[in-house]
Amino acid sequence: MLIKPTPDQQTMLASFERLLEREVKPLAASLGEAPPSKAQANALLRALADFGVGKLFTPTEHGGQGADNVTTGLLIEALCKADGGLGGLASIQDGTTGLFARLASPALREKYLPRLLAGELSICMAITEPGVGSNPRDVRTRARHDGDHVVLSGEKVWISNADISDLAIIVCKLDGAPGLALILVDRGEGGYTSSNFKKLGLSHWPTGAIHLNDARVPAENVLSAAGAGLELTLRAFERARCFVGIISLGIAQAAFERAVSYAKERHQWGKPIGAHQSIQIKIAEMAVEIDAARLLVYRGLALLDQGERCDTQTAMAKLYASEMGARVASRAMEVMGAYGLSEEDAMPRLFRDARVMTVPDGTSDIQRLLIAKNITGLSAY
Ligand SMILES: Cc1cc2nc3c(=O)[nH]c(=O)nc-3n(C[C@H](O)[C@H](O)[C@H](O)COP(=O)(O)OP(=O)(O)OC[C@H]3O[C@@H](n4cnc5c(N)ncnc54)[C@H](O)[C@@H]3O)c2cc1C
Numbered sequence: 383m384l385i386k387p388t389p390d391q392q393t394m395l396a397s398f399e400r401l402l403e404r405e406v407k408p409l410a411a412s413l414g415e416a417p418p419s420k421a422q423a424n425a426l427l428r429a430l431a432d433f434g435v436g437k438l439f440t441p442t443e444h445g446g447q448g449a450d451n452v453t454t455g456l457l458i459e460a461l462c463k464a465d466g467g468l469g470g471l472a473s474i475q476d477g478t479t480g481l482f483a484r485l486a487s488p489a490l491r492e493k494y495l496p497r498l499l500a501g502e503l504s505i506c507m508a509i510t511e512p513g514v515g516s517n518p519r520d521v522r523t524r525a526r527h528d529g530d531h532v533v534l535s536g537e538k539v540w541i542s543n544a545d546i547s548d549l550a551i552i553v554c555k556l557d558g559a560p561g562l563a564l565i566l567v568d569r570g571e572g573g574y575t576s577s578n579f580k581k582l583g584l585s586h587w588p589t590g591a592i593h594l595n596d597a598r599v600p601a602e603n604v605l606s607a608a609g610a611g612l613e614l615t616l617r618a619f620e621r622a623r624c625f626v627g628i629i630s631l632g633i634a635q636a637a638f639e640r641a642v643s644y645a646k647e648r649h650q651w652g653k654p655i656g657a658h659q660s661i662q663i664k665i666a667e668m669a670v671e672i673d674a675a676r677l678l679v680y681r682g683l684a685l686l687d688q689g690e691r692c693d694t695q696t697a698m699a700k701l702y703a704s705e706m707g708a709r710v711a712s713r714a715m716e717v718m719g720a721y722g723l724s725e726e727d728a729m730p731r732l733f734r735d736a737r738v739m740t741v742p743d744g745t746s747d748i749q750r751l752l753i754a755k756n757i758t759g760l761s762a763y
Pocket of ligand 1: 506514517540542543589741744745762763
């Protein structure tokens with residue numbers, strides 16, 4: 383569990399900070415509220431790949447970094463403090479590439495993995511559909527066998543990185559097989575188009591739809607054993623929830639630091655507002671909440687590193703950290719008075735970005751139901 387980064391991790395973070403200053407912050411500033419184009423996203427992924435981000439979750443035997451989850455969390459948190467949207471984009475690329483590396487056949491790995499690890503190709507994972515949100519068991523996207531190929535049809539929505547993706551792991555029903563299947567589709571092979579959604583915040587993290595219209599892929603693109611797709615999806619959620627918590631932490635830390643710095647500069651009644659009791663109380667409460675979330679999130683990551691099933695703990699981490707992010711960003715905004723509302727400042731964007739995070743990888747209420755189910759043995763869904 384992370385109480386404090388080790389000296390090696392601190393050195394790594396200091397050198398990563400230089401990359402963030404050089405590559406990430408200027409891109410974020412230049413984008414305004416627009417999502418990155420595919421070319422901009424790929425340039426970012428290539429720059430991050432040079433530092434190892436994008437290959438952290440991929441095992442070393444497949445050419446990745448094989449980093450532990452705690453170290454990955456530290457890097458993604460720093461990235462999300464620099465820009466939550468671009469951090470979310472990179473986090474999806476890293477996690478989905480690692481999942482693909484674990485599930486793909488040697489031939490499929492050889493075909494795609496080197497370019498994924500170099501940041502030349504991008505990949506996403508698609509479960510959610512227009513009629514399917516909290517319950518992935520209801521997935522309606524279908525795949526059918528056609529000779530030595532499978533053909534997919536359906537629509538996925540709210541998919542991270544949809545519009546910049548070259549590849550997608552599609553959770554679907556495969557005719558003749560029980561349960562759910564995970565199938566890799568390649569935009570280059572046709573029948574795969576996408577669109578981007580405009581959402582409240584995190585505009586630098588493309589989120590959108592994937593339309594599959596008879597997308598035909600070789601049968602070896604089926605990544606899951608018969609009937610194993612749901613379990614693989616739920617296991618992927620277990621880890622992904624901690625990374626939603628990590629993104630929330632990065633955004634909350636950025637909002638907190640902005641508020642503290644403002645509280646030291648802004649004077650009212652002849653002294654810095656940070657010397658007034660009400661502001662001090664807000665600062666102390668934000669600091670405690672961020673630290674509490676950090677302990678929960680890094681506990682989840684440490685348990686994942688120990689190879690333990692920990693969906694209760696990762697649900698707690700996601701629930702608390704994402705709700706904390708929204709609360710802290712709101713309080714940080716209050717510290718700045720009217721200036722916290724100014725679009726000239728980063729604060730409104732941080733507020734909107736933090737609010738988005740209570741939804742992905744299961745809403746707050748779904749996390750509560752999962753935690754209570756694991757405690758009581760009684761399921762409310
Ligand atoms: C930024 C972002 C990124 C995302 N990235 C991805 C991605 O990469 N891949 C992907 O597949 N999906 C992704 N999603 C989709 C996300 O996982 C879903 O939005 C989420 O699971 C909730 O589904 P829904 O929005 O359809 O809500 P619904 O399931 O329709 O829920 C609506 C409301 O009903 C409540 N509710 C639902 N069921 C129950 C129940 N049994 N008991 C009590 N209350 C209930 C929910 O808590 C919520 O308040 C992303 C979403 C966002 C916002």
